[in-house]
Amino acid sequence: MTEPIVTFKDVHKSFGDVDVLKGIDLEIKPAEKVAVIGPSGSGKTTIIRMLMTLxxxxxxDIFVGDQNLWKMEKNGEFVAANEKHLREVRGDIGMxxxxxxxxxxxxxxxxxxxAPIHVKKEAKKVARQRSIEMLEKVGLGDKLDNYPSQLSGGQKQRVAMARALVMRPKxxxxxxxxxxxxxxxxxxxxxxxxDIAKEGxxxxxxxxxxxxxALDVADKVLFLDEGVIAEQGSASEVIEHSKNERLQSFLHRFRS
Amino acid sequence: MENWSWDVFLDAFPIVLQGLGITIGLTLTCYLFALIFGFVWIFLRRVPFKPLNWIVTWIMEFIRSTPPLVQLFFIYYAWPMVPGIGMTLSPFTSAVLGLGIHFSTYIGEVYRSGIDGVDKGQWEAARALNYPTGKKWTKIILPQAIPPTIPMLGNYLIIMFKEVPLASTIGVVGILHMANSYGSQYWTYLEPLTIVAILFLVLSYPSAILINKLERKMNRRFDKKEALKSSEGAIT
Known part of the structure; x- marks a missing residue:
């Protein structure tokens, strides 16, 4: 039994009077690929933004490995995490x-x-080499010296992925x-x-x-609806065979 | 123009010019002081401690609402009499403190507008890449916040240059002071003060052009579209 890399325990989130998430429990194993789907406003983005500490x-509670992300131990008690603790724990996460x-x-x-140079203190040469390799991998090896404003949206997003990947997040x-x-x-x-997903x-x-x-890449699909995980399972279970009516109507709207 | 004498003009010119080094030196010193101190204000206002932020905001407002001349007089004449912390300062130092602090509050506002112009997504990206606070400022936020404010910072340099003659009132021997003493000595003010005006024009105008050039250069180095967009945001 592998230990989960990410665990949510009864996580709630409200913005003012609006309860966006009403109790999320979730475990993600190392190397697992999870797709989160659901209507807009269902809190999908909030889930990952909390994990990124945004x-x-x-x-x-949210755990990364066995470390509590938002709380730290101080004199035997758990208190709100400070910036130092957040930095330590979120180092394994990329976005x-x-x-x-x-x-x-x-x-x-x-x-x-x-980031490899200023955050991970890598030698400039090493960081440069790894960055070039990563940019080649996303198909942008010929654009190294271009500025973002000179790229298409798709190219920008591939740079953004290379930038996150080069930090080797878990x-x-x-x-x-x-x-x-x-x-x-x-x-x-x-x-x-x-391609990234295949590497494992x-x-x-x-x-x-x-x-x-989602069906193609994800091992697990979560359907988020009105602030709770209304349905979860393998991609084919959730997307193709679910009996959940709200999920059916959500999928129907998407595919029509 | 029967009062105008070219002889007096030529006689006064080198004398007034002797003050130019002081005038320029004081301008640059005040400006440097204001540029640095502007960051101090920004920093104090961002310290996560609300009462301090309020106090600092209030002090900035106070400094901006008081005439710089009054501040100069206070520092030069009144400060030495403050029990305990008071001390006598030279005219030059008083001027640097007075004008520097006064303008640093405006410079601080310029920095703030630049920082506010940086897209929220940039802060989030810095967080997602796990930047420590210091590096986040020096590598991500300030390099985007400052270039769009360069024209405004440049304008403040010219404004300060034109405010520096205030220091002559506490005895800083700049060009205005030289012209005044020439005037009182020979009872002829027209020529020396005309020289002062010409010197200011000759220095301000090229500076404005230079700043304009610098602005364009910074924009080229930077992402053009983004720079224009955020500088518009910063000015409005």
């Missing part, structure tokens, strides 16, 4: 954003190199990474994610609206 849960969030003042090679989060792309550019991005050892959580893609 939002703080209102209650409940790709819907709107890329590339650094506009750096070339794409610098975009990839900067868990990679994808936040609707194709939603901001022109339809003809979606394919090239999904292709790269597929990294766990992935994909918030997505691409049902066929």
């Amino acid at each position: 939002e703080q849960p209102t209650s409940g 790709v954003f819907q709107h890329f969030n590339l650094f506009p003042h750096m070339t794409i090679l610098e975009n990839c190199m900067t 868990v990679m989060l994808f936040d609707e990474v194709t939603s901001a792309l022109d339809p003809e550019l979606v394919g090239e991005v999904l292709e790269v994610i597929r 050892e990294m766990a992935m959580i994909l918030v997505t609206h691409e049902m066929d893609f």
Whole structure:
């Protein structure tokens, strides 16, 4: 029995009066690929944003490995984590954003190199070499010295993936990474994610609206509805054979 | 123009010019001080401790709402009489402190507008890549926040240059001071003060052009579209 790399225990999140997540329990094993689907406003993105420490849960616990992400032990008691603790625990997590969030003042090679150098204290030469390899892998080996503004949306998103991958996360989060792309550019991005998924050892959580893609890549699919996980199982169980009516109508709207 | 004498003009010119080094030196020193101190304000306002933030905001407001001349007089004449912490400062040092602190509050606002112009996604990306706080500022946020504010920072340099003659009131021997003493000595103010005006024009105008050039250069180095977008955001 392998220990989970990510665990959610009764996690709630509200924004003001709005309860977005009403008790999420979740375990993700190392190397597991999980797709999170559901109507907009169901809290899909909030789940991964809490894991990336971009939002703080209102209650409940999130563990990365056996470490509590948002709480730390102090004099035998658990208190709210400080920045140092958050930095230690989230080091194994990487994220790709819907709107890329590339650094506009750096070339794409610098975009990839900067974190290994300044966060992981890698030698510049090593970071450069690894970044070039990663950018070649996502098919952008000929654009190293270009600035993000000179790239298409699909290319930007591939840079963003290389930038996250070069940090060697154990868990990679994808936040609707194709939603901001022109339809003809979606394919090239999904292709790269597929390749990454095949390599195996990294766990992935994909918030997505691409049902066929989820079916293809994910080991497990979560259907999130009104702040709870309404359905979960293997991709074919959830997407093709579920009896859940709300899930059926959600899928129907998507495929029509 | 029967009062105008080219002889007086030529006589006064080298004398007034003697003050130019002081005027320029004081401008640059004040400016450097304001650029650095502007960051201090920003830092104090971002310390996660609300009462401190309020106090700092209030102090900045106070400094901005008081005339720089009053501040200069206070530092030069009143400060030495403050029990305990008071001390006598040279005119130059008083001017650097007075004008520097006064303008640092404006410079701080300029920095803030630049920082606010940085997209929220950039902060999130820095967090997702696990940047420590210091590096996040020096490598990600400030390199994007500062270039769009360079035209505004440049304008403040020119504004400060034009405010520096205030220091002559506490005895800093810049060009205005030289012109005034020439005037009182020979009872002729027209020529020396005209020289002062010409010197200011000759220095301000090329500086404005230079700053314009610098702005374009920074934009080229930076991502053009992004820079334009955020500088618009920063100015409005």
